Amino acid sequence: MSSNQKSNSLTDLDAVIVGAGFSGLYMLYRLREAGFSTRVFEAGDNVGGTWYWNRYPGARCDVESIYYNYTFSEELLKEWNWSAKYAEQPEILSYINFVADKFDLRRDVQFNTRVLSARFDEKKNRWNVQLNNGKTVSAQYFITAVGCLSASNVPKFKGLETFKGEWYHTGHWPHEKVEFKGKCVGIIGTGSSGIQAIPVIAKEAEHLTVFQRTPQYSSPARNVPNDPDYLEGIRKNYIEIKEKMRHSITGIPETPRNISVFDDSPNERQRVFEEAWKKGGLLSLSYTYNDLSITPEANEIVAEFIRSKIRETIKKPEVAEKLLPRFYYGTKRTIIDTDYFETYNRDNVSLVDVKKAPIQEITASGVRTADAEYKLDMIVFATGFDAMTGPLFKMDIRGKDGVSLKEKWGAGEQTRTYLGLGTAGFPNMFMLTGPESPSVLSNMMVSIEQHVEWVSDCINYMRDHKQEVIEVKDEAENTWSKHCREIADQTLFTKTDSWYMGANIEGKARGFQIYLGGVGTYRKICDEVAGKGYEGFTLT
Numbered sequence: 001m002s003s004n005q006k007s008n009s010l011t012d013l014d015a016v017i018v019g020a021g022f023s024g025l026y027m028l029y030r031l032r033e034a035g036f037s038t039r040v041f042e043a044g045d046n047v048g049g050t051w052y053w054n055r056y057p058g059a060r061c062d063v064e065s066i067y068y069n070y071t072f073s074e075e076l077l078k079e080w081n082w083s084a085k086y087a088e089q090p091e092i093l094s095y096i097n098f099v100a101d102k103f104d105l106r107r108d109v110q111f112n113t114r115v116l117s118a119r120f121d122e123k124k125n126r127w128n129v130q131l132n133n134g135k136t137v138s139a140q141y142f143i144t145a146v147g148c149l150s151a152s153n154v155p156k157f158k159g160l161e162t163f164k165g166e167w168y169h170t171g172h173w174p175h176e177k178v179e180f181k182g183k184c185v186g187i188i189g190t191g192s193s194g195i196q197a198i199p200v201i202a203k204e205a206e207h208l209t210v211f212q213r214t215p216q217y218s219s220p221a222r223n224v225p226n227d228p229d230y231l232e233g234i235r236k237n238y239i240e241i242k243e244k245m246r247h248s249i250t251g252i253p254e255t256p257r258n259i260s261v262f263d264d265s266p267n268e269r270q271r272v273f274e275e276a277w278k279k280g281g282l283l284s285l286s287y288t289y290n291d292l293s294i295t296p297e298a299n300e301i302v303a304e305f306i307r308s309k310i311r312e313t314i315k316k317p318e319v320a321e322k323l324l325p326r327f328y329y330g331t332k333r334t335i336i337d338t339d340y341f342e343t344y345n346r347d348n349v350s351l352v353d354v355k356k357a358p359i360q361e362i363t364a365s366g367v368r369t370a371d372a373e374y375k376l377d378m379i380v381f382a383t384g385f386d387a388m389t390g391p392l393f394k395m396d397i398r399g400k401d402g403v404s405l406k407e408k409w410g411a412g413e414q415t416r417t418y419l420g421l422g423t424a425g426f427p428n429m430f431m432l433t434g435p436e437s438p439s440v441l442s443n444m445m446v447s448i449e450q451h452v453e454w455v456s457d458c459i460n461y462m463r464d465h466k467q468e469v470i471e472v473k474d475e476a477e478n479t480w481s482k483h484c485r486e487i488a489d490q491t492l493f494t495k496t497d498s499w500y501m502g503a504n505i506e507g508k509a510r511g512f513q514i515y516l517g518g519v520g521t522y523r524k525i526c527d528e529v530a531g532k533g534y535e536g537f538t539l540t
């Protein structure tokens with residue numbers, strides 16, 4: 001039987017992929033094209049991953065739609081038109097469905113099936129993967145495509161089970177329309193999800209109470225519909241654009257200005273910041289000067305500019321004061337919004353500072369803080385995720401000697417990987433956009449394509465060279481993890497408590513979990529590793 005005629009017998013797969021989001025689907029496509037028998041297991045009842053689960057009002061991507069799509073198929077690039085500069089969740093989900101149909105991917109995806117555990121059998125050199133339907137499947141390669149932000153975090157508030165109203169987490173939003181009309185809604189959390197949801201909910205609800213612990217920096221997205229001529233121009237230049245994306249810092253084809261904030265006069269800085277504010281978008285402000293994320297004094301200058309914009313926007317000075325962020329700009333995820341600060345000028349919106357008066361409990365009828373009780377019909381938790389490792393730890397993954405990934409990286413220990421792709425002691429396991437890869441600090445689509453292509457090339461290489469097992473060497477992983485930390489320590493990122501640092505989850509190991517050297521440099525390193533016969537890995 002030729003390899004591409006191989007049966008997908010569940011006991012004898014070449015590869016198991018966990019997750020049918022952007023990364024899992026492309027991984028399936030590549031491995032299937034190469035003739036490997038592959039099966040994707042997906043907990044949801046359809047494709048989409050992040051964009052399947054995050055259906056909260058206002059959910060949209062903050063990377064421009066023309067850059068946030070697959071680039072591996074020219075035909076696909078020609079067939080899809082993004083309606084706006086920043087696509088909304090339903091449109092992105094339609095796109096993923098379109099891709100799944102176009103490449104007939106669903107036939108190798110098993111929906112409504114959660115992977116409970118995966119265990120490496122050292123005698124057979126295979127992974128045994130236990131599913132929640134009681135079945136076990138076996139495969140040579142175990143590939144996690146579980147996303148970085150898919151383990152939602154509902155803080156353990158006392159009394160939540162007594163709440164008589166409805167409650168939802170943004171990352172697990174119902175498929176049916178949630179009705180806010182006539183309701184007193186409370187939202188906890190003002191990260192990217194909260195800041196997208198707040199203006200939309202405020203327009204519908206009778207009253208919206210925002211429970212804010214940390215005020216956030218946010219700047220205008222300036223979303224606009226996409227002009228057909230503009231899209232045509234992009235299409236014509238896509239080869240060049242794609243190259244720029246792949247060799248850029250963030251996967252978005254823009255370059256920071258190579259100038260210190262102190263090289264410009266205060267008047268010139270103001271002009272530069274104003275221009276960036278007017279332009280809008282994710283990188284406009286942070287790319288104005290090259291020292292904003294490195295030098296506290298430089299950071300304070302841009303931070304104060306944003307605070308001045310908040311003060312200008314908010315009518316009531318006491319509300320503006322509560323909304324002023326005080327951490328280093330950019331060290332929590334940069335946020336762009338549509339009418340976020342303006343929403344606090346509405347009569348039906350109130351802001352509660354839960355840093356000053358923390359939430360003590362959820363009662364049957366609302367939220368009680370240290371100094372008041374708020375009656376609510378609905379609570380929206382925009383409280384984020386157990387990021388990076390959380391989605392992996394939802395499965396009991398055990399490598400050699402039965403050691404679990406959770407034990408290896410567990411509380412008090414730093415995450416350790418080689419290139420964010422693999423980890424020592426877990427042979428033939430690959431993580432797509434795993435910890436210590438550029439992942440969440442890049443355009444995920446660029447990082448996903450790069451990882452998937454690297455992993456499929458590696459699996460092809462293994463077949464061509466008649467190798468059965470690939471495993472990360474300890475020293476390669478130690479060097480890589482140290483390198484990641486050293487880069488992060490040169491920036492202000494590690495000076496702020498954030499989910500990047502694992503600081504949002506009680507008891508979670510602290511440490512910066514992302515490679516900050518840029519997607520272009522990272523690609524070069526990964527290509528060099530492959531070019532040297534997978535240096536840093538043992539192949540047997």
Ligand code: N01
Pocket residue numbers: 060061062063149155170188189190191192193194195196211212213214333354359382383384385440499504
């Ligand atoms: O989650 P978050 P998110 N009591 O962790 C607060 C991506 N994303 O879902 O800052 C009170 O950022 C918490 O307060 P604090 C993006 O990468 C992308 O918003 O910890 N409050 C914070 O305000 C993003 O970074 C898009 O003090 C509590 C909020 O909840 C990531 O997903 C859109 C609390 C959590 O913010 C996560 O964003 C949406 C408690 N006990 C998301 N616990 C795009 O546009 C937590 N909070 C692509």
